[in-house]
Amino acid sequence: MRIKNLAVIKLVIIAIFFVVVSCEKKPEDVLESKSASEHPSLILSKQGVKDIRANLGNIPIFDKTLAVTQSEVDAEIKKGFDVPVPKDYSGGYTHQVHKKNFLMLQKAGVLFQILQDEKYAIYVRDMLMEYAKLYPTLPLHPQTRSYARGKLFWQCLNDSNWLVYTSQAYDCIYNYLKPEERATLENDLFRPFANFISEGNPQFFNRVHNHSTWGNVAVGMIALVMDDDDLLEKALNGLKTDNLQEGLKDNDGGFIKKKGQKVGFLANVDEPFSPDGYYTEGPYYQRYAMYPFLIFAQALNNVKPELKIFEHKNGVLLKAVNTLLNLSDANGDFFPINDGQKGMSYYSRELVTAVDIAYYFGGQNPELLSIAKKQNKVVLDDTGLAIAKGIRDGRAVPFVKKSIEFGDGPNGEQGGIGILRSNDLELVYKYTSQGLSHGHYDKLSFSLYNNGEEVIQDYGLARFVNIEQKGGGNYLKENKTWAKETIAHNTIVQNETSHFNHKYEIASKNYSVKYLFDSSNSELQIASAKELNAYHGTELHRTMVMINDKEFENPFVLDIMKVNSDKKNQYDLPYYYMGQIMKVNFKYKVPSTLKPLGKENGYQHLWKEGYGKSAFENAKLSWLNNGNFYTLTTTVEEKDDLIFARIGANDPDFNLRRDPSFIIRRNNTQNTVFASVIETHGSYSPVSEFAVNATSAISKVKIIYNNDSYTAVSIENINGKTKIFIISNNDASKESKHNLNINNMEYQWVGPYNYTNIN
């Protein structure tokens, strides 16, 4: 290489001088150099960094998280980074590398601030500069499956993930960078990036959907760092015009544009969250969405405190954290309603962020400290510092999950979900709206847990998220043909067809109706709801009661499903019990060859393992699971078919679990009631080999009264004591007085139900 003239030599000398000078700067000096707008300010703050540094070594859980993060990032710095030309879907190399990169950028940025070691800033700067070189050269991502293809990734969703994290990294090294470096990054990378996922993809950006939330937040985060109010406005309230047609759908079958739909971040808070903080897609997706919602709220609160984002919609964002924690079982696993993968829990990284933010901005609730303590890590910022100090100072108190109801829908008036809890027993009763494209067709379904063990399961989804061998880690076809179908759930199926005939367009316009929820009496808690639209001409009314009666060893569940129709139908009521059958009280046959239970609507996936009829008024099924005994006692009629089924038919790729079900099939019936009691009783230890209290304590369950106004069920125990439960079917008022004669006995009570001794 030949040097052409003196001017160039001068330039080189000046450049070398600057590099030398910047290398010689001590870390402290780096942070002293102030710019016009303060940085960091997005998530970390200058004051926050000072506080953190002052406490280091004295905040165990924070120190531990920091050490783990440092060793992880140091290892990556040592390895060096790659910024490859995008090529692959989720499982592939370029996808994984770009994903790792944004996670590392964010962490390195934080480490630069906290440890004030320049190597982290250099790592962030150098990698961002590579991205700034690559990005302008990129066409659309070569993989075509998405309705909104990205550039770094196959979908704009992942591009948005990238920007949410990278904005934080940029903020952390903002002041470290020279103005011309900032100019390069903003002009070649961040602005075109933000424009692409917004103006360039209105079908992605201008929606109410978790995808759009990520898009809005990505644009909003970089807007705050760059102090760009126009961009921020787009993030908060969406694009003014988008030229999208109403009724357009994405590749998951969800609607893109609905009439009169507001868009942008604020609309994404307003609509899918109910006032109770329930996110309409269910807890699995609420968990996924919580990160962008809360991280952006934290940034807005830091940079634009005048927006009072944490007070928006009565503080729904912080309330939602509490809601989500209450939607988990005793192990912290989220209830897998709708498309939820089992095992996802409050130990996820999203919930670490959520809990830390909720603690810091939500009044430092000491119950959250006990969750953070179990999580055993914190966010490396002001919120994590506060949590770490709280735990260190022994301020944690147990997070007590109580019985609670959450309304669904923007105004909380589109049904809801009721959780009844008593001792170790947790009942999840679902009477929500459809839950967007991730909803299942399971109106009035329920699931039951005993100390975190599934007693009556909700199947969850048919997908192995991110496991490439199983359909690329995406939704499997059995998610539609099995997991979403009604028969896959613990609720009524009429004539072997799913609710709303499995039509999303219809289902998404309807929701169940809350009838009654009362957990104020710990001896009898009740949740009751109606569904009027799942089957045209049929009304379903299910009442679930958790009774804590000293006559019984444990609380038990009374389940009353009342069906009224304008014609005769076949009704199937399945119970997806988990465990090994111990005993049944009726005669049945097991076939010598197994055939599917039906041809379609999910029935094609069930093997018919056995079938029988009961000569008694009750069918009883007892089973054992993980050291506990359970018994279902259900009222049956002579013509009922009692079916033992097992999942797994027509499953050529072994995508489904071989779990069992017990189905009560009532044929050729117009109006009817199914009444069942589910007990948990006794225990078995394979170590002591003692079986304690292994049999049911209930001798009879009987429907002793049923008309439009009232339904009454009697429950007799093996000691001959009988209780009756009466519900008023059309008057849930707490004040109403009732008077009813059943079998020559007079019952008088006030309020929607009555539970009393009969002898």
Next chain:
Amino acid sequence: MRIKNLAVIKLVIIAIFFVVVSCEKKPEDVLESKSASEHPSLILSKQGVKDIRANLGNIPIFDKTLAVTQSEVDAEIKKGFDVPVPKDYSGGYTHQVHKKNFLMLQKAGVLFQILQDEKYAIYVRDMLMEYAKLYPTLPLHPQTRSYARGKLFWQCLNDSNWLVYTSQAYDCIYNYLKPEERATLENDLFRPFANFISEGNPQFFNRVHNHSTWGNVAVGMIALVMDDDDLLEKALNGLKTDNLQEGLKDNDGGFIKKKGQKVGFLANVDEPFSPDGYYTEGPYYQRYAMYPFLIFAQALNNVKPELKIFEHKNGVLLKAVNTLLNLSDANGDFFPINDGQKGMSYYSRELVTAVDIAYYFGGQNPELLSIAKKQNKVVLDDTGLAIAKGIRDGRAVPFVKKSIEFGDGPNGEQGGIGILRSNDLELVYKYTSQGLSHGHYDKLSFSLYNNGEEVIQDYGLARFVNIEQKGGGNYLKENKTWAKETIAHNTIVQNETSHFNHKYEIASKNYSVKYLFDSSNSELQIASAKELNAYHGTELHRTMVMINDKEFENPFVLDIMKVNSDKKNQYDLPYYYMGQIMKVNFKYKVPSTLKPLGKENGYQHLWKEGYGKSAFENAKLSWLNNGNFYTLTTTVEEKDDLIFARIGANDPDFNLRRDPSFIIRRNNTQNTVFASVIETHGSYSPVSEFAVNATSAISKVKIIYNNDSYTAVSIENINGKTKIFIISNNDASKESKHNLNINNMEYQWVGPYNYTNIN
């Protein structure tokens, strides 16, 4: 009632005086009154009691156990006791009460000694007196199922349990009792009781069987308390004459009398225990038998130290404890070979006793302290005191389970069991003898564990021990029709018939032959054995290798099953993998209706869920279980049928678990080799949703050489590196030199096998 004369009045007054005096004695005085032979001496000793009392309050784990025991016994004393006329089988009231009584008697006796509170002695005395009143009136137990009916219980076995525990109670209050009370108890209860279960039931007492062990020990324990050497002689060496016919069987199908059979306690130590301390029935029954063996050994050692019982057969009794601990997985659960119920573990009460005794009498091995620490309770005697002190003083070190082989048979020459361990992987390879009446027909079978999770399972038994609803808690008929059959295990089935044609008489005369066991090289551990008699005219030779090769993420298993026969057969080799299928590499069909795989020999219990053939040399099956991925890569021939099966056909009572199996079926073949590699790789977390290393690292497994002398298998990994493993089939000498040409490559090595790079 009229008083007849003065003499009677005098007697009454004297009696009252004695009662008052004895009531007024202070507890200390009670123990000071010495009798000729010292008591307690059986399990507790006078010195031991002093030591325990001196340490109370300062030995946490002992103090805790004591407190629990005290509160339990106090509650029983408060309730009062019942000594009902015997009537029921195991599930019923009288059985349960008599069982509780002997447990309480033993505990109360110990509490009397340690706490020196007279109420415990009174409780024991009064209850024993009730038994002394009842016993002489008792006919045989009314239930007739047993080959040796008891009096208190339906079988002599349970009567013996009663006496083993009660003898200890009697010893503890011996000195507290008046001579006439002792006379009553001995004459009316203990002597006739001991005579009944010995002379009265030679078919029970004069055997080598765990039943007889209990009988021998019961008689021996009471003999030691009563200082009766004649009785002790019967216990140790059996009855001199028994008039039993050879070939007689019990109701479980086990032999009662074999030709030249020695009997009594010492014979029961000599025969079922191998010199390595392996008990031929397997660990589940070894655990059951350990209590009488060890408690009597402790008593003998205390009272008759000159017998040096702990040195008998080179100290096999103490060695057996170590053996049993090594026969457990990472969670402490015993490997469920033969009739073993899953979940039984070293947390059982029998193992608490065993570990405490082994520690105290076996050289205070500090590794046992770590087991006792996990058990979190101790025996309330000298042995428990020693353990508690060791733990308190921080002397516990981890119990490290290593790879180990245990010979089976009285001389250790009837096959054996090999355990190979590397990191989290544990392989259990069974080439034992039949294992008496609790043995399964599964020569050369194996099971595999990863950190305590089953990877390739052994089914265990078909029984729900003590769960009354399931066949009275006894063996279910499926134990014979399924669990014992060969196809229920991971080994070769020829022509769909079980080993030895499921004939106990033949099976019990045969055993597999150890060929090679070497765990000295942690990079390659090997266990190899042959079975020559399971099928007439067919020789099986299976070699299992655990290879820890840095080219692979984790250690993996190489499984070579070589079959030579004098005719063509069908061979089935099942793998009972646990988990959900991720991927297979061959084409298969799933049937639209499920049929059983066969008609008999266990096949009638398998549903045929899928079947295919491989166009490649290897069939691959990958599955996921509890967050780990596994892959089986197995050599197949074009004609092989690859079968997906599931347990559960012809199971009218839902007694069987619906677990899956993958079966390689080789048709119409005379001599052949099955070579397979089982990998554990990667991980999946439903919380992070990261799937790491989810696919197999092996691209090809190939049998590259096979004749009578050598079998060689090559293993190629996905990076193109190939290793070969050669085993010499008929020369296991470590010194032999071998020289072999395979595909124009020369291999030279010393010893029975060679593992080397091929490129």
